[in-house]
Amino acid sequence: MDERRWTNPSPEPGQVAEYPGLSVACAAPGGALMISGDLDAAISALVQGAPVLGCGAPAPEGPHAIRIARDRALLVTDAPLDVAPGWHGSYAISLADDLYTLISLEGPRVEEIAAACTATPLDGSSPSATTLFGGLGAHVTRSGNRLMIRVQSPDGAALWSLLARLAGGRDS
């Protein structure tokens, strides 16, 4: 039986693809923890003051928590934290440093490409940063002019290819 030949590779950290009006970059992984439960207590204990972000909300430089559900968030840091996974009294932690691939979009066509990938308003108005982006589960925030999209790493190739098709095709 002939199987489809999957040749589109997963993006590597630091890889950049340039298209007319759009720059797509794969960021180097920092650190991340999946936290659930009493998010305030978790954030206070792990990274005091880290803001909790909704869909398309602007992220600061430095640690921040990307809201997934009412009681779950992805705590993002510059480097992995030295924290034991497990139960911590009122919240749970799992190591998630490599769970996601972070792809950023920058340029005048960002909003147009985003509109092709999601129906969710990316203006921070949704408390959860989780949405479907290009048909893939993703967490979406912003950083300056860039749209930051986190998809689970096994889906990185699919998103990278989709963005290439959208950005590199004949369009205006």
Place this chain on the structure above:
Amino acid sequence: MSGWRLPSGGGIDRDKPLGFTFDGQTLTGFEGDTLASALLASGPRILGRSFKYHRPRGLWGMGGEEPNAILDVTGPDGFTPNARATQMRLRDGMALTSVNAAPDAARDRFGIMDLAHRFLPAGFYYKTFMALGWMRWEPMIRRMAGLGRVDPGHHPAADAVPMNARCDLLVIGAGPAGLAAAKAAAAQGRAVWLIDEAGEVGGSLRWRGGQIDGGDWREFASETVKAVEAAGGRVMTDTTLWGAFDHGLYAAWQRREGQPDRHWRIRAATVVLAAGAIERPLWFANNDLPGVMSAEAALHYLRLYGAVAGRRILLATGNDASYPVAAALAETGARVTLADARADGPNAPEAVELLRGARLTKAKGAREVGGAMVEGGHVGADTVLVSGGYTPSVHLWCQAGGKLDWNAGADALVPRPGTCSMAVAGAANGGFGLQHALEEGHRAGTGTGRAPRAATTGDWGLIPMRPDPTLKGRQWLDPQNDVTLKDVKLAAQEGYRSVEHLKRYTTLGMATDQGRSANFAGLAAMSAITGLSIPETGTTTYRPPFTPLPLKTIAGLRRGELFNPVKRLALEPQHRAQGARFREYGGWLRPSVYGDGEESTLAQAEAKTARETVGLYDASPLGKIEVIGPGAAELLDFCGYIRMSTLKPGRARYGFMLSETGIVHDDGVVFRLAEDRFIVSASSSHVASVRMILEEARQDRFDPRRSYIHDVTANWVTITLTGPRAGDLAHAAGLPDRMLALPHMGVAEGLWNGHPLRVARVSFTGDLSYEISVPARHGADLHARLEAARAAHKGRWIGLEAVMILRAEKGFILVGKDTDGLTMPHDLGWGGPRDKRKDEYFGRRSLFTPEACREDRRQLVGLVSEGSDPLPVGAHLVASDGPRRSLGFVTSSHVSPTLNRPIALALLEAGGSRMGEALTAFHLGETRSVQVTPACAFDPEGGRLNG
């Protein structure tokens, strides 16, 4: 040929001629033409043949209601079958071919079918073609049926761009009502999206013209567009709003010159439907002849393309709207006779002969119009234009759930207020006339102050026009599906009186024009027969799409690698570097075998190596669902068939997750790393569903604050070493000895080279095995260390094909392959918890139904077969003697390099009590003898687990 082109006028560019062919005949159109206008002006009249009787058919309309001018088109964009000539722009070099005709529309040899029309009424195929059996005739009928032919060599580009959008007000239709609504709303600062199917705004204003607020309608339109854009809205032409869906979602297909189409999904806070109305035909004998056209369409072609429908024109009508049409045609120099069915009406336009109280009863001609009968008198004509009234375009209203009411004044079914969230304005609401459209549009757009004003007011003086069953000759109601008035009578006679039955029995309204010109006549005719009113007769259901659109527009970019993308391994580059060949397993792209050569041969060699020394494989896709919290154990006890609360930290246990009906949903190992922390190692293809079952129970049955579920599968790279030398290889790679000393089903985690490491002694092969997991960023390092030590221990990377052999030798199941939708855990030999557990767990109650307790349930067994070839998977097991009834089937089958013979697993009725029994495996007419054995074919004592 009677259509002709004016020397000037229309929106075409006569300095840019475009050459094209129709059925091999070379013709010329101009830039700006549609296929329909170009054919009308310069081409033959017979553009196709009807579906059943192969009667000659010509151009009728101007848009999606066109039933006849359906053509196969070969153009710069490739091949398009069944293109509607009214909706496709002419491009230079296009080749147009008629459909359903051989050799072509003009000379179709199947035209003789019409001679047999008495034997081919509606539903004839329900009563005929029974001798020799239907399937004797079906292939022939199927070959003759259908319109157009797909070119299998044509692969349309996957370039339609999907776009999502939100707007405050969506106005569907940019005719006078839509423009008024958009302008009113934009004036209040609302973001309006104004959408129209045509290439420019204006709707019927484009060919009827009109003065609005003292100026030409174009000024009004231009101001409206500017106002909409200034208020942050958008105007999209060449865009068909094709579907209204739940929760305010609308779908639109945008065509763009020289660029890929866009497919819009628009969420609109409010909607105004201003989609206009479609002119109805009249019904008389031979009303399907080429040369019979919609009067509105004739004006459309004249004004927009300078194409005149004929030279001797009879226009039959029952409303005032046809008078300007007659006047415009007379101005071209055509001889125009206007037959008004009403006794009173406006004055005759200049140079138009007016017949009052005159009804058209017949069109004359063999292959096209050659004259007509009006009130018993002959009228010479080469073209018959008709206007039987107007049917509001309520499709999208009904798609959105709106209901319809009968409006006698409009002689139409119109939207019933309050039954849908849309506002409706203009002709779509049964209000005909420019002033009415402007006022209603202004109101629908929540305009303040006075509405825009038209130069003329007043309605169109419509009278109801209906098919007359007393007329002699056939009257076509649905030209595209060859449905006549007599077919409606036949349907009623045979008891198919509901409008839904009428539709399906006669196929009225089921063609690609979706009955736009046919449905009203059909339900009016049925209403007359049954004595029910038109609203009592009702309509069929309006479903998307409003008009056919290419599937590629909806599919968008999802082709090839984007159609159903697979998940990718972090170590894929390393595997590729080692010559891995890849396949999709459970949604992941994973190595099947390594190296060149025949796949099964390589798999055999890999499995043999794994049994003799050590095999290495990438087990990263195995689920790693962390269940954390003081309530984790009780959650897992409820969600699992086998209790995990008794598992000690540092230990692992094999278990099942059942569905609510007791069926095995997944199997896998659960690790307990702490009192309040577990990892559920779900099958790679079931991770998402297992997580959802856990999450549902966590939120619904238990206090959600006591346990949390994290799917962190993708965070880890897991490499499994399996075989007698697995421990040696792991040691040589530098893995901590304390972890390698774990007992079977032990698990430990810690730090290694400064990063987390987890080692589990679990085995899917029956041999000594280590599952080694590190965070994905350290996966390459782990791979490199193992690779550096591999050769010295005669190890080999093995793919999933070899793993399948190894686990099958041990009788280890794959859920979904060795289980089916009926398999319960006790069918697999795991009846203990069912017998012993008294606490409640998911699926428990279903394990004790009479069905679940049957003695002859299909149970997992092994099979030994004669010969050297493996049994076919799916082969049925039957008794060696007696009736050939399927007792079960082969689920897994391989040649075992370890045992040097075929092995197989199967699900067999009462399998557990048939050990040693001889059966026959039956597959595609061939049989082989088999013997029933326990599922485990190799090392049943498990001595190889510890090396």
